[in-house]
Amino acid sequence: MNDSNDANSIDSGFSSAFNLLISRLIVYPIKSCAGVAVQQAVLTETGLAFDRAWMVVDAQGNFLTQRDLPRMALITPKLGHEEMALRAPGMLTLQIALFRAEQPVQVNIWGAAFKAFDMGPLAAQWFSDFLGVTARLVRFDPEQTRASSMDWTDGVEALNQFSDGYPLLLLSEASLDGLNTKRKAAGLTSADMLRFRPNIVIADAPNQRPDLAMTAHDEDRLAQLMVLTAEGKVILKPVKPCPRCPIPNIDPISAEIDTTVGDMLQSYRQDARLGGAVSFGMNLIVLQGWEQTLKVGQPVHGNYQFD
Template sequence: MSESLSDTSGAADADVTATIASLWVYPVKSCAGVQVREALLTETGLEFDRAWMVVDEQGVFVTQREFPRMALIQPQLKHHDMVLRAPGMLALHVALDQVEAPVRVQIWGDEVKAYDMGPIAAQWFSDFLGTRVRLVRFDPEHKRASSRLWTGEVEALNQFSDGYPVLVISQASLDGFNEKLAARGSPAVGMERFRPNIVLGNKVEGADLSPHDEDRLDLLEISTAQGAARLKPVKPCPRCPIPNVDPLTALVSPEVGDTLQTYRQDARVNGAVTFGMNLIVLQGTDYLLEVGQTVKANYCFA
C-alpha cells in the first residue's frame, strides 16, 4: 500500500488536490439517491448506503435492470426513519432501528443474511412495481467482502452494493462525457445517472482534475475533523444498462450507453465499459465526510 500523503509530501506536493463536490447515499439499492451535506464513513462505505434491498419471491435481488420504475422511488433519511415516496403512492415510513424476521437473500453470486422489513413495506413495493417483492435490510453481523482479486490483502466489506464500499467519479469526467453527448446531438445528463457516492470537484476552478483522473489515482486522502480518511481505488466500475434510465421519468433510451461504448472500453476489466472507480476504506471508519473537504492524491504509474 502507498504511504500516507500527509506522512510524506503534504498537500502542496500532491499530484492532484480536489474537493468533495457532493456526497450521495442510496439507502435502497437501485432506488433514487439522497444527496447529503455530510455522511459518516463506515467500514462498508457511507452510512445507510445500500442498507436495504428489494427482492423477489425467491429472495433474489431486483434492480432498475428489470424495473426501471425503481428510479422513481425517492428515499429521505430522517432521525428515526426512512421515508419513501413514489408517484401515486402514499409515503412509506421505515424505522431505522426495527426489522422483522431473519431471511437469506441472493445478490449476484452471494447468499447474504438479512432481515425482512414486514408486510406493509412488501405490499408498498409490490403495488408500485406491479409484482410480488419484499424489502429486506442487510444483517450487520454478516460479512460480505469485496473480491480479493482486486483488494489484495485488505478485507473490504460491503452491504448490498454491487461489490465495493464506495464509488467515486469526478465532475470533470461527467463534463467530458456530456461534451461527447452534445457532439452526438444528445442532451446532457446529470451525475445521478452514474450513482457515485463521492463526486470530486476542482480545488481551484480550471485546475487539477482532468476527465477520468480518478482512474489513475493511487490513494485518496480526505481531510476530516477526525483526521485523514484514506480510500484506495481498486477497480474500474463496469457499467450495466442502468445509466440509460432517466432518473426523472424512468424512461429508457440508449444514448448514454452507446456514447460510453465509443471511448470507455477498459482493458483492465476485459474490455467492459467503465465509468468511475470503486474504492475501499483503508483508514477513517467513523470519520465524518463533508462537502467541501480537501482530497489529495498522487497518480499511480504501475
C-alpha cells in the same frame, strides 16, 4: 478491521499531490432505488452510513434491480433521525424504521446467499403495488460479512452491504463534463451525474494549479485519496474500474430509457482492465478513517500512480 496504516508512510505518498474537494455526496439507502444527496455522511466499515442497507427482493429472495424494473428509480427515500420516508408516484408515503427489522430471512445477491431481516408485510405490499411484481423489502444483517473481491483489493478485507461489490464509488465532475461534451457535439442532451450512482464526486479545489486541473477520467489513475476531516484523515484507495450495466440509460427522474448514454460510453470507454467492458468511475475501499464524517467541500489530496 482497524486503522493500522502507518501515518508517515501515507503522508509521504502525497508529496506531489494535487488539490481537490468533495463536490457531492450521495447515499443510496435501498439498492437500485433513488439516491439521497447529503451534505455530510459518516464513513462506516461498509461505506457511507445507510448506503445499500436495504434491498428489494422477489418471492424467492433474489434481489430486484432497475435493470429489469426501471420504475425502481422513482422510489425516493428521505432519511430522518429514526425513520426513512419512501415516496413514489401515486403512492402514499411509507415510513421505515431505521433501526428496527422484522423476521430473519435469506436473500440472494449475485449468486451468493446472505442473511437479512424482512421489513414486514406493509412494506412488502407497498413495493409490490408500485412495481407490479411480488416484492419484499429487506435489511442487511450487520452480523453478516460481505467482502469485496480480494483479487482487486490487494488482499485488503473491504466490507460492504448490498452494493454491487465495493464500499464506495468515485466519479469526477471532469469525467461527466467529458461525456457531456461528446454528447453535445452529437446533438444530444446532457447526462446527469445521478445516472451513474456515485457515492463521492470530486472536483478541482479553488486553489488548484491550472497545470494540475483534473481532466476526464483522471480518477482512473489515482493511487490514493486523502480527505481532511474535522476528526483527522480518511485514506481511500481506488481498486477497480466500475463496469457499466444498462442502468445509466435509465433517466433517474422519469425512469425512461435512453440508450444513447450507453452507446456513447461504448464508443470511447472500453476498458482493457475489464476485458473490454465499458467503465466509468472507480470503486474505492477505505484504508483509514472509519467513523469520521465526510462533508461536501472538504479538501481532498490525491496522487497519481504511473505504470
